[in-house]
Amino acid sequence: MTISLIRFRSRPSRQQRRIMGPQSALTDFLASHNISAHQIRLDADARRRAAQEGQGEQNNENNESNDPASAATPTTTPAVSGNPAPAARGRRATAASRNEEEARNKEKNAIEKIKASKKFQKRKRHVDSDDEDDLARALLQSSAPLPGQQENCENCGKRFTVTAYSRNGPKGGLLCSPCSKELDKNDAAARKKKPKRATGGAVGVRRQLQSSILDGTYTLGAKSLMTLCIETLAKNIDLAEDLGDLPSPIIDKIARKLSKLRLLDSRTLSLFLQPTAEEVQIYDGAKLNSDDYIRIFQVVPGLKKLKVRNAIHFKDTVMDYLISRNIELEDLYLHGANLISEARWTEYLQKKGRFLRSLRVYFTDKHFGDSVLALLPRTCPSLNRLKVCHNQEVTGAGVAAIAKIPTLRHLSLDLRNDVHSDVYVDLLGKIGTHLQTLSLTRVRDADNTVLDALHAHCRSLVKLRITESELMTDAGFARLFRGWANPGLEFVDLQKCRQLDSAHPRENPDGIGLCSDGFRALMAHSGRTLRELNVHGCRHIERVAFEDVFNVNNNNNNNVADSGETVYEALAKLEISFCEEITDYVVGSVFRCCPNLRELNVFGCMKVRDVRVPRGKILVGVPNARGMVIEGDDDEVRQ
Amino acid sequence: MADSKYITLISSNGFEFVVLREAALVSPTIKGMLRGGFKEAQTGVCEFPEISAHVLEKVVDYFHYWYRNRDKENVPDMKIPVEMCLELLMAASYFNLENMPVARPLQ
Incomplete structure (x- = not known):
């Protein structure tokens, strides 16, 4: 018996595998991890046989232990203490003693294993025994019978067949299926209680509502079927293997939803890579690695537009791959790709820049600087849109280089370095005529000369943003908008253009920032076309100016035609937070004058107390206890 | 028939769903079919040979839920059954159920 066992042990497992015919993928995988399915089956069979033998022994006391079959028990199941054949003779005896030692070792190992197991730790907590070894041995002895065997239920004492799904009872024994179901029911009841407490009734609902209002996703009535489907899909994305041939706008929506839930990773990325697509938009690439980015170019060879946010692992290797392939990107949008070196940017622009029509680079601190921008005029002859946001490297020299790109239509700069006004004036003089978008965020040093240059050169501007200027004055803004040959703007953001002096916060003798006259001139010039206006923090605009602009003739309340009120048809979003002079009356006038207004922000307007809000409009930021949002329920206001 | 309060939608395998007209009009696609001199506008019956009964049933459910x-x-x-999610998504795109109309326009 021992001989057969030794032979069984010593047989090289590799040889065994070689004899076998075609194998399943699982077998291959296990084999690569040095696990043999055959070996496992043999072990299990031996154990089962031994256990049966053991049971037979228990039933029949007369069965002597010198039965040759029972001698196998100690070697295969360490649970039964080593009790080798009494006949200790010659070679067999040595084999037996070696056998015993082996069994003891095995038991020791098993005990160690049990000590490390979760079950043991749990039990230890319950029993509070000092002697770990004893406890572990007790566990070992009571170790559960294998699936397929018969066992008595710990709870009701009935005999039943053990399966892989049999549950453990509280004392460590096994339970029959009716008893486990009983236990399951209790568990389920305990589990159900918890989430109920977590989602709090009315407060949770209100919070959700306000969150959706601030997200801009608030609507009265039911969600659209598409939104419902996309939400369901995002919840169950691990079940999806392929999105099929959905139209690309829908795929884009799914991508947005998934990114919002932080579910975009290597696996889910494949759902969005369609070989025929020209556009890939990744809204959260934080979980993707360099290989994933390379995979994008492999799977989608006809890529024209690429947008990646949080593209942390979009590094040199990815750039190298992109440069080496025949991919002609027209639109590149990279957010947070700080690991691309300046050399790669240079190489990319030199090799592939001629295809680029739009280049947007966000949140880079070192390697996207003046020298890269200096390449643009030569390498990108058809560049139409350029956006450099939150950049710590670009200085005035870089901005001066941008002025040499005559094809530019849309320019957005959000730089950390201060750039002198002269640079902007020069830029506007050279390329200002055709600019449709100009966005200068955080330009502390820009002064009225920039505004005058805008007035003199820009003729096709649609979107204008100048924020946080501390030098521009009211007179400058008024000069810009009065008699400007540029058609009405659709988007204006002049937030935080205001006087900053902590010693005299109220006084503004020099008229710094956007004040009353500038605001009047702005609305006179662009009021009809404006869709979005942001004058956040322009706190020196007086109440009179607001009342002039949002003019309602109170005496003719019932007759709109005669009242002579100004109507701003297009305005959909207005931000007047921290304009101190705003009152209830002004807010009411705004609602009357802007029939298509969707959202009005009035954070920090402390004189707004109690306004009637028309139905379907949103007023955000009212300083009252109801929270910050009022969704109107007043239908009568426009009569 | 043309100005009845109800219209009939027919799925690919011939199932007919009678729907409140006002509810079905949430879909710009159906709205377009029922406007002007099309056959659908005269008979009040719209056929959708690309959409199977179980998907159309869910869409009709949605019409009434929205209404x-x-x-x-x-x-x-x-509730959207997970297994129908993609089919419904296609149907939602077909029926243009993307941006919901404002519930009640201001007078």
Whole structure:
């Protein structure tokens, strides 16, 4: 018996595998991890046989232990203490003693294993025994019978067949299926209680509502079927293997939803890579690695537009791959790709820049600087849109280089370095005529000369943003908008253009920032076309100016035609937070004058107390206890 | 028939669904079919040979769900069976159920 066992042990497992015919993928995988399915089956069979033998022994006391079959028990199941054949003779005896030692070792190992197991730790907590070894041995002895065997239920004492799904009872024994179901029911009841407490009734609902209002996703009535489907899909994305041939706008929506839930990773990325697509938009690439980015170019060879946010692992290797392939990107949008070196940017622009029509680079601190921008005029002859946001490297020299790109239509700069006004004036003089978008965020040093240059050169501007200027004055803004040959703007953001002096916060003798006259001139010039206006923090605009602009003739309340009120048809979003002079009356006038207004922000307007809000409009930021949002329920206001 | 309160939608395998006209008009696609001199506008019957009965049933469910909740706040979400999710998504795109019309336009 021992001989057969030794032979069984010593047989090289590799040889065994070689004899076998075609194998399943699982077998291959296990084999690569040095696990043999055959070996496992043999072990299990031996154990089962031994256990049966053991049971037979228990039933029949007369069965002597010198039965040759029972001698196998100690070697295969360490649970039964080593009790080798009494006949200790010659070679067999040595084999037996070696056998015993082996069994003891095995038991020791098993005990160690049990000590490390979760079950043991749990039990230890319950029993509070000092002697770990004893406890572990007790566990070992009571170790559960294998699936397929018969066992008595710990709870009701009935005999039943053990399966892989049999549950453990509280004392460590096994339970029959009716008893486990009983236990399951209790568990389920305990589990159900918890989430109920977590989602709090009315407060949770209100919070959700306000969150959706601030997200801009608030609507009265039911969600659209598409939104419902996309939400369901995002919840169950691990079940999806392929999105099929959905139209690309829908795929884009799914991508947005998934990114919002932080579910975009290597696996889910494949759902969005369609070989025929020209556009890939990744809204959260934080979980993707360099290989994933390379995979994008492999799977989608006809890529024209690429947008990646949080593209942390979009590094040199990815750039190298992109440069080496025949991919002609027209639109590149990279957010947070700080690991691309300046050399790669240079190489990319030199090799592939001629295809680029739009280049947007966000949140880079070192390697996207003046020298890269200096390449643009030569390498990108058809560049139409350029956006450099939150950049710590670009200085005035870089901005001066941008002025040499005559094809530019849309320019957005959000730089950390201060750039002198002269640079902007020069830029506007050279390329200002055709600019449709100009966005200068955080330009502390820009002064009225920039505004005058805008007035003199820009003729096709649609979107204008100048924020946080501390030098521009009211007179400058008024000069810009009065008699400007540029058609009405659709988007204006002049937030935080205001006087900053902590010693005299109220006084503004020099008229710094956007004040009353500038605001009047702005609305006179662009009021009809404006869709979005942001004058956040322009706190020196007086109440009179607001009342002039949002003019309602109170005496003719019932007759709109005669009242002579100004109507701003297009305005959909207005931000007047921290304009101190705003009152209830002004807010009411705004609602009357802007029939298509969707959202009005009035954070920090402390004189707004109690306004009637028309139905379907949103007023955000009212300083009252109801929270910050009022969704109107007043239908009568426009009569 | 043309100005009845109800219209009939027919799925690919011939199932007919009778729907409140006002509810079905949430879909710009159906709205377009019922406007002008099309056959559908005269008979009030729209056939959708690309859409199977079980998907159309869910879409019709949605029409009524939307109609019931068109003025309410905090509408509970309609249950979408996971296995039909992609088919319904296609149907939603077909019926243009993407941006919901404003519940009640201001007078």
